[in-house]
Amino acid sequence: MSRIDSPDVGVVRFHDPMDTSDLRTEADHVLARLVGRGDARLREDQWRAVEALVAHRRRALVVQRTGWGKSAVYFVATALLRSRGGGPTVIISPLLALMRNQVDAAARAGIRARTINSANPEEWDSVQAEIAAGEVDVLLVSPERLNNPDFRDRVLPELAAATGLLVVDEAHCISDWGHDFRPDYRRLRTMLAELPSDVPVLATTATANARVTADVAEQLGTGGGSDALVLRGSLDRESLSLGVLELPDAAHRLAWLAGTLDELPGSGIVYTLTVAAAEEVAAFLRQHGHPVASYTGRTENAERLQAEEDLLANRVKALVATSALGMGFDKPDLGFVVHLGAPSSPIAYYQQVGRAGRGVEHAEVLLLPGPEDEAIWRYFASLAFPPEEQVRQTLAVLADAGRPMSLPALEPLVELRRSRLETMLKVLDVDGAVRRVKGGWTATGEPWSYDTDRYAWVAKQRAAEQQAMREYVTTGGCRMEFLRRQLDDEQAAPCGRCDNCAGPRHSPKVRPELLDAARGELGRPGVEVEPRRMWPTGLAAAGLELKGRIKPGELAEPGRALGRLSDIGWGNRLRPLLAPRAGDAPVPQDVAAAVVTVLADWAKGPGGWASGAPGAAARPAGVVTVASRTRPRLVRTLGEHIASVGRMPYLGEIAAAPGRPHARSNSAQRLAELSGTLSVPPELARAVAQAAGPVLLVDDFTETGWTLAVAARLLRGAGAPAVYPLVLAVQA
Incomplete structure (x- = not known):
């Protein structure tokens, strides 16, 4: 075997395939340390990958089910390459949770692993110093680091020169045909181009159909006429029992979950489609004695860490999570995954349920679809x-x-x-x-050039995935076979375990007292609307001389909404009412009554005008509506109803200049548009001044908060001492 020392990076490069006579034995010893079991041995397909990387310095694409042991391949390969003088392994991963898991796993095998990601910027300098000193065996890097200018221009070239093995984890993220495309991953092209030709590359994923596999292979340089090894195995998960339970409404789903959670095996994950739903479900389950925690994109990093540790230690029954938990949580004994709401892609669904049953013989997987699912799909699309x-x-x-x-x-x-x-x-x-x-x-x-055909085809693929998810819910065939066929698994066959193969395992019945409680919780109206307090940056470029904090004399007060469009309570009632093609009509009686309840609770709450507390807010002296281009009757009748019930005058409406409804845009653009279209007519200004008291400002919904902020500023300028916003819904 020949070798060349590279003095500029201080690592050894091998150019001839090494002798593999003792390599398998050494690899098995490393695996035994990694898993903490002396009799552990690499499976034949794992060994093929390790041999390709270590002995032959090839590039490999591994598409294997969750739990197959992809991380064992790159940790074993790392130990073998490092023992032979190779540079550190660089693992590109989008998953902070996975990074934390893998740092711990590497330590068990005597492998020193460090991370560079958005959650630890204070450690970046020290980590880079340790790499330069040869003290790091594995560096886990988040993909967004690849296009950070300083990292890309200063650190990445040195890293590429020193790397002994490059691993691309969750490699389906490279492909915009996939369900979780991340443009940062495309930067890997640059790193691959700069790697010495003898540096092995491993790409891994559990969720890639044939199209995504081909796309990833091409982008990684492992396609075409190369001698890359592609390992694609069966995607069956023998431990998973899949099922679908269709229930009448959100209250039934919530009540069913509260009544059944303790019966599910071990601890697990309850997935929701939105942050609001996750927080709502977690709160209800805690109220009924279940130890759970929410885990979303809004969860602070320290709270995420604690939630992960609590689930790993079985101190909680479940994490109620959005896709923020996603791929990167490694708990082999996870006993169940329940989805309250269907993901838009069966491939994404397969990936999420794959968290369960990795180290146990049986795990429950259940989907509880809801009517709100498709509205949420449309929003993300x-x-x-x-x-x-x-x-x-x-x-x-x-x-x-x-x-x-x-x-x-x-x-x-x-x-x-x-x-x-x-x-x-x-x-x-x-x-x-x-x-x-x-x-x-x-x-x-x-x-x-704008690749119109590609973007149109991607949109078409997304629509096809949504249709496939509808078919998964209604199929009478094997559910695991259905998912495997969506991933182009040629070995797909009936599993014998799902509810269609073996019969339903769960009754749709719910306890009446839990159903009443769920209806009460979901039917409870009222969400606080936090006012805008700062002008967005860069308004001068949009022609507005506004910056910094909004002046106290121009601010709106904290307001209220009937519900969130993204929640599973009032959101289900409000989404059809406020949909783009819903039409315009007087406010429905049930909605009007619920708004009055919100208003009454607001008035009697802490600091409310009917609370009697010292320093309480003054009672509104009149109602003002915002002129709507799309729902003028809805907004006006809502305002008039509130005025009538509250025995206060309806003062009029903020005028809006004619034009098309605004497109979804950023804060500065939205604010510039509003400043040029909203105004207080003279008759409204006189009515506000004569009312000599706070104004209740009524609109249909708020998304960015800027309509309410601009309208409140105008009303304050007309003499209103305070403005209380009240809307049907918030888009959150």
């Missing part, structure tokens, strides 16, 4: 790659600027929200049209 016009506008703004522009500086000049704008820029960066640099983003001037 609306956040896809923007139309060409918006992309071109962004490129033109960057080109005209002639300097780097930060997201806050760019946002007021384009009609995209910041999160969607950032995602779009990452795609354009990969395509070479823009570049992220210190200080923001710049246009490269390179030719770029």
Whole structure:
């Protein structure tokens, strides 16, 4: 075996395949340390992957079910390569939870692992110093680091030169055909191009159909005529018993869960589609004695860590989670996964249920679909790659600027929200049209074309996945076979375990007292609406001389909404009422009555005008509505009803200039539009001044909060000493 020392990076490069006579034995010894069991041995397919990486320095794509042992492959390969003088393994992973799990797992095998991700910026310098000193065997890096200018330009080239093995975990994220495309992953092309030719690469995923597999292979340079090893195995999960339970409404689903949770094996995960639903469900379960915690994108990092530790130690029965928990939680004895609401993709669903049953003989998997699911699917579909016009506008703004522009500086000049704008820029960066640099983003001037056909085909694929999910719910065939066929598993066959193969395991009956409690909880109206307190940055570029804190004399007070459009209580009633094509009609009686209840609770609550507390708010002296372009009768009749019941005058409405309804946009663009369209007519200004008291401001719903903020500012300017916003729904 020949070898060449690389003095500039201090690692050993091997150019000839090594002798494998003793390699298998050594690999099994490493595995035994990793899993803490002396008799542990690599399975034949795991050994094939390790041999390809260590002995032959090949690139491998491994598509295997959750629990197959993909992490064992790269940890064993790391130990073998490091013992032979190889550089550290770099693992690209989007999952903070998985990173934490794998640091612990690596330690068991004597492998020193560190991470660089968004949750530990205070450690980045020390980690990089440890890498330079040769003290790190495995570095786990989040994909967004790959396009951080400092990391990309300073750290990444050195890392690529020193890397002994590159691992791309959750590799389906590379493909925009997949269910969880992440543009940061496309930066791997650059890192792969800079790797020495003898550095092995391993890409792993549990959720890739044939199209995604081919796309990932091509992008990783493991497709075409290369000699890459592709290991694609059966996706059956022998421990999982799948089922679907269709219940009449959200109250039945919540009551069923509260009454059945203790009967489910071990501890597990309850998935919801939205943050609001997760928090709502967790609160109800805790009220009925179940030790659970919520886990969402809004959960603080310290609380996430504690929730993960509590579930790992079985101190909680379940985490009630959104997809924020997703792929990256490793608990082999997880006993159940319940979905309150169906994900939009059977592939995403397979991935999430794959968290269960990895180290136990039996785990329960149950889907409780709801009528709100499809509205939530449509909302997330609306956040896809923007139309060409918006992309071109962004490129033109960057080109005209002639300097780097930060997201806050760019946002007021384009009609995209910041999160969607950032995602779009990452795609354009990969395509070479823009570049992220210190200080923001710049246009490269390179030719770029909008791939209309590809984006249309991706949208078509998403629609097909949604239809497949509908069919999964209603199928009379084997559910595991259905999911495996969605992933193009050629070995798919009836499982004999699901509710269609073996019969239902769960009764749809719910305890009457729990159903009453669930109806009461979900039917309880009222959500606080926090007012906007700061103007968005960059308003000068949008023609508005507003910045910093909103002046006290222009602020709205904290308000109220009947419910959230994303929750499973009032949201289910309000979504059809406020849907884009719902039409306009007087406010329904049940909705009007519930709004009056919200108003009464608000008045009697802490600091409310009917509370009698010292310093309580003053009672509203009149009602003002916001003129609606789409639902004028709904909003006006709501305001008039409130005025009548509350025995106060209806003062009139904030006027809105004619025009089309605004498109979903960012805060600066929305605020600029509102400032030019909303106004207080003279007759309303006189009525507000004569009322000489606070004003109740009524609208149909609030999404960004800026309509209420601008209307309140106008009313305060007309003499209202306070403005109390009241809306039917919040989009959250």
